Amino acid sequence: MKQKLNDKTNYLKNTENFFKTHVSSLIVFVLWFVAVLVIAFFDVATSDTVLSFSLKDYEVGMISDKTVIAEKTLYSDSIYPFEIKKDEVIIKKGFPITEEAFGKLEKLAETPEYIDTRAFANAILYFMLVSALIFFLFTKGFLNKSLRLSELIFYSLDFILVYGLCTIGKRFPAFGTDFSLVIIIPATFVVILVTILYGQKEAVYFSFIIFFAIFYATDFSPIPAIFELCSCLSAVRVVRKMDRRFDMVVAAIVIAVLNAVFLVTLMILTNSQVEGFVFDVICVAFNGFISCILALGFLTPLESILNTASVFRLMDLSDLNIPIMRRLLLNASGTYNHSMMVASLAESACSEIGANPLLARVGAYYHDLGKIDQPEYFVENQTGTNKHDDINPSLSVSVIRSHVKKGIEKAHQLHLPSEVIDIIAQHHGNSVISYFYNEAKKQNDTVSESEFSYSGEPPTSKEAAVVMLADTVEAACRTLDKPSVSRLEKFIHQLVMAKFEHGQLENCDLTFKDLNIIESSFVTILAGHYHSRIEYPDQKDPDEKTLSEKSVENQVEKTNKTLSEKTLVKTEKKEDK
Numbered sequence: 001m002k003q004k005l006n007d008k009t010n011y012l013k014n015t016e017n018f019f020k021t022h023v024s025s026l027i028v029f030v031l032w033f034v035a036v037l038v039i040a041f042f043d044v045a046t047s048d049t050v051l052s053f054s055l056k057d058y059e060v061g062m063i064s065d066k067t068v069i070a071e072k073t074l075y076s077d078s079i080y081p082f083e084i085k086k087d088e089v090i091i092k093k094g095f096p097i098t099e100e101a102f103g104k105l106e107k108l109a110e111t112p113e114y115i116d117t118r119a120f121a122n123a124i125l126y127f128m129l130v131s132a133l134i135f136f137l138f139t140k141g142f143l144n145k146s147l148r149l150s151e152l153i154f155y156s157l158d159f160i161l162v163y164g165l166c167t168i169g170k171r172f173p174a175f176g177t178d179f180s181l182v183i184i185i186p187a188t189f190v191v192i193l194v195t196i197l198y199g200q201k202e203a204v205y206f207s208f209i210i211f212f213a214i215f216y217a218t219d220f221s222p223i224p225a226i227f228e229l230c231s232c233l234s235a236v237r238v239v240r241k242m243d244r245r246f247d248m249v250v251a252a253i254v255i256a257v258l259n260a261v262f263l264v265t266l267m268i269l270t271n272s273q274v275e276g277f278v279f280d281v282i283c284v285a286f287n288g289f290i291s292c293i294l295a296l297g298f299l300t301p302l303e304s305i306l307n308t309a310s311v312f313r314l315m316d317l318s319d320l321n322i323p324i325m326r327r328l329l330l331n332a333s334g335t336y337n338h339s340m341m342v343a344s345l346a347e348s349a350c351s352e353i354g355a356n357p358l359l360a361r362v363g364a365y366y367h368d369l370g371k372i373d374q375p376e377y378f379v380e381n382q383t384g385t386n387k388h389d390d391i392n393p394s395l396s397v398s399v400i401r402s403h404v405k406k407g408i409e410k411a412h413q414l415h416l417p418s419e420v421i422d423i424i425a426q427h428h429g430n431s432v433i434s435y436f437y438n439e440a441k442k443q444n445d446t447v448s449e450s451e452f453s454y455s456g457e458p459p460t461s462k463e464a465a466v467v468m469l470a471d472t473v474e475a476a477c478r479t480l481d482k483p484s485v486s487r488l489e490k491f492i493h494q495l496v497m498a499k500f501e502h503g504q505l506e507n508c509d510l511t512f513k514d515l516n517i518i519e520s521s522f523v524t525i526l527a528g529h530y531h532s533r534i535e536y537p538d539q540k541d542p543d544e545k546t547l548s549e550k551s552v553e554n555q556v557e558k559t560n561k562t563l564s565e566k567t568l569v570k571t572e573k574k575e576d577k
Contacts, residue, residue, distance in 0.1 A: 024149050025147070025149060025152055028149065028152050028153055028156060029131075029152075029156075031156075032156040032159070032160065033127065033131065035156075035160050036127050036159070036160065036163065037123065037124065037127065039160070039163055039164050039167055040120065040123035040124075040127070040167075041120055041123075042167065043123070043167045043217070044119045044120045044123065046171065058097060058102070058105070059097070059102070060097055060098065060099050060102045061096055061097065062096065062097055063094065063095070063096055063097075064091040064092060064093055064094065064095060064096070064097050065093060066091075066093050067089065067091065067092050067093045068089070068090040068091050068105065068108075069087055069088065069089055069090065070084045070085065070086055070087065070088045070090060070104075070108065071086070071117075072086050073085050073086045074108070080103065080104075080106070082100075082103070082104070084104055084108065090104045090105060090108070091105065123216070126216055127216075130209065130212050130213070133208075133209065133212070134209060137205040137208070137209070138155075138202075138205065142201075142205070143201060143202065143205075144509060145461070148418070150305075150306045150307070151198060151306070154194075154197075154302075154306060155194070155206060158190040158193070158194070158206070158210075159209065159210065159213060161186060161190065162185060162186060162187050162190060162210050162213055162214065163213040163214075163217055165184060165185060165186060166181070166185050166213070166214050166217040166218065166224070167217045169181055169184045169185070170217070170218060178218065178221050178223040178224050179223065179263060179266075179267065179272065179277065179280045180276075180280050180283075181218065181224050182223075182224050182227050182228060182263070182284055182287070183280065183283040183284055183287055184287075185214065185224065185228055185287075186291065187207075187210050187214065187228040187231065187232050188228070188231045188232055188235050188255065188259075188287065188288055188291040189291035189294055189295055190206075190210075191203050191206060191207055191210070191232040191235055191236060192235050192239055192291060192292060192295040193295050193298065193299070193302065194206050195235070195236050195239050195240055196239060196242075196295070196299060196310050196311065196312070197299075197302060197303070197306060197308045197310050198308060200236055200240045203232075203236045203240075204233065204236055207229060207232035207233055207236065208229070210228065210229075210232065211225050211226075211228065211229040211232075212225075214228050223266055223270065226266065227262055227263060227266055227284075230258075230262045231255070231258070231259050231262060231288065234255065234258045234262075235251075235255050235288075235291070235292075238251045238254050238255055238258075239251050239292070242311060243311055243312075243315060243358070244315075245296060245299075245312060248292050248293070248295065248296040249292070249293075251292050252288070252289045252290075252291075252292030252293055253289065255288035255289065255291065255292060256285040256286065256288040256289040257285065257288075258288065259284045259285050259287060259288035260281050260282075260284060260285040262284075263280065263281050263284050264281060299312060304415075307415060307417055307418065308417055309359055309362075309417035309418075309419040309420060311358060313417060314358045314359060314361075314362045314417075315358070317362045317365075317366075317416070317420070318358070318361060318362050318365065320365075324369070324410075324414060325365065327372060328369070328372050331372050331373075331375055332368075332371050332372055332375035332378070332380075332381050333381070334375070334378070334379075334380030334381035334382075335368050335371045335372075335375060335378060335380055335381060337380070338368065338380050338474060338475065339364055339365055339366075339367065339368055340365075341474045341529070342364040342367065342467065342470045342471050342474050343360075343361045343364035343365055344525055345364075345470035345473065345474060345521070345522055345525050345526075346360040346361060346363070346364045346463070346466045346467045346470040347360055347361040347364070348521045348524070348525055349466045349469075349470065349517070349518040349521040349522065350462070350463060350466050352517045352518070352520075352521050353462065353466075353510075353514045353517050353518065355461075355462040355463050355466065356462075356463055359419055359420070359423075359463045360423075360463040360466055360467055362420055363419070363420050363423030363424070363427075363463060363464065363467050364423075364467050364470065364471075366407070366411060366416065366420055366423075366424060367407070367423055367424050367427045367467055367471065368403065368407065369406075369407040369410050369411060369424065370402065370403035370404060370405065370406030370407030370408075370409075370410065370424075371403045371407075372410070373406065374399065374403075377396075377399050377400070378400075378403070380475075388436075392440075392443075393436040393437075393439040393440040393443070393452075394436075394440065394451070396436050397433050397436045397437075397440075397451070397452050400433055400436070401433065401454055401455065404424070404425065404427075404428060404454060404455070404456055405455075407424045407425075408421060408424055408425050411424050419461070419463070422460065422461065422464055423459075423461075423463060423464045423467050425456050425457075426456055426457060426458065426459040426460065426464045426468065427456075427459075427464065427467050427468050427471055428454040428456055428468070428471075429454060429456055429457065429458040429459060429468060429504040430453050430454055430455065430456055430457060430458060430504075431453065431454055431499075431502060431504055432449050432452055432453045432502075433452050433453065433454070434452075436452055437449060437452035440452060457507075458503065458504045458505070458506055458507050458508070459504070459505070459507065459508045460507045460508060461508060462508055462509060462510055462514070464508065465504075465505055465508035465510055466518060468499065468504065469495075469496055469499060469518060469522075470522070472495050472499065473492050473495050473496075473522050473526070474526075476491070476495055477491065477492070477526055477530070483526070483527075483530040485523065485527045488522075488523050488526055488527055488530075489519070489523050492519050492522050492523060492526075493519055496515055496518070496519055500515070
């Protein structure tokens with residue numbers, strides 16, 4: 001009994017904690033759901049539907065497949081000069097539809113006083129299922145990350161935009177057919193933005209969500225939904241690896257051609273005879289082209305507002321001529337050179353394991369940003385005396401540990417993307433600063449590891465984990481004597497396994513296969529960096545003196561010796577006198 005009470009208590013606490021930590025996301029979801037239902041209500045109220053079926057599916061003389069009973073009394077008017085009484089049977093299943101009955105159906109469908117409650121209930125049920133699909137696809141288990149609030153808001157607004165325009169657009173005669181309606185649906189535009197701002201996987205999932213929105217908005221017509229799904233998925237594939245803004249122009253041309261091909265293919269498959277199909281094909285091609293151009297125009301403000309690690313934003317941050325990187329070079333040249341080497345290691349390793357190499361490179365550039373104010377306390381910047389020789393280990397650890405916190409503060413000041421800030425915060429995890437811990441143990445055996453550990457959390461992404469390993473390996477390999485390939489392999493493997501054994505790689509989804517690939521990549525880069533060189537015939541050791549320098553020194557030494565002897569003789573003669 002007590003066990004059941006404890007389980008119930010834990011369940012209630014977990015539920016309460018969930019709502020507390022996700023209250024903002026839940027509010028956004030509720031607002032999104034209400035907005036979608038408002039659009040659905042408008043759709044139902046302005047559609048020619050009765051009991052959730054469209055009048056387009058029925059005509060005078062056909063046998064009815066359902067019975068329709070009036071839910072309220074409708075009085076005669078100028079358009080429909082006849083009255084409908086409550087509970088009156090309009091049409092009956094199995095009987096032909098008369099002209100009078102069809103007129104009453106039209107009156108029910110078009111009167112503002114009649115709302116098809118069954119159709120609206122169907123909309124509520126449908127979008128509840130879509131919501132379940134959204135929760136299923138956009139959880140951490142599928143995306144390997146948690147959605148940020150800004151990302152959730154962006155997805156919600158994009159969904160409402162596509163669904164709303166599709167619902168309103170089908171009411172205009174110019175877009176009344178399935179093939180002309182796709183001209184005004186901005187699905188490709190929003191999916192391109194999602195791809196660049198958040199990634200390929202998110203864009204693919206969002207494409208399927210949009211598919212279901214369009215499918216419902218067009219009264220379950222498959223042509224617009226299938227066309228937009230094909231257009232969105234092809235757009236994801238085209239723009240997923242762009243690294244220059246000019247590439248968007250090329251992508252626009254490719255997507256325009258693909259859109260035209262998709263529409264023509266659907267016309268052939270459905271054997272449709274559509275008037276003005278050439279105009280429709282040209283317009284959907286223009287839709288694809290202008291979607292890329294508009295996306296390019298919206299990217300810069302959205303990158304700033306949403307603060308995302310898009311490829312273009314990361315390319316801008318990787319420019320080493322920006323003021324903060326120039327300042328790092330001037331104030332902490334050793335840290336700057338260390339960061340460049342870490343960036344090379346991390347970028348190469350991430351390329352090999354399928355992670356984001358550009359994000360890893362930018363994160364490595366900025367990971368030691370907190371050392372810029374006190375560079376003399378870090379060994380890579382020391383040229384003479386060591387500052388830590390004059391202070392106790394506890395104070396040294398506080399200085400060393402503070403560079404992570406200062407780096408995060410500077411990153412927020414620079415408005416860096418959260419993915420880069422996470423790399424800065426996690427590149428040491430919560431590992432022990434072993435050197436000063438061992439020094440403190442010599443003075444006091446009671447000190448604990450927590451007092452000499454970093455206060456961060458272990459890396460939560462592959463990129464952050466790779467930067468951590470690259471940072472450790474680059475710094476440690478500087479102390480390795482005679483760094484041959486075999487010695488590098490053994491040493492790097494020991495360093496990586498040490499991180500694994502201390503629990504620093506538990507939250508980053510790296511496999512042992514990934515670790516082997518990372519080690520091989522590190523060895524390749526460092527072996528090239530530390531490779532031995534041949535000694536040229538005229539190459540001499542700077543500390544070794546030449547023969548001429550030695551002869552001059554010998555001559556000076558002899559002269560000084562002779563002068564000292566003469567001085568000594570004169571001094572002795574004076575003393576004798």
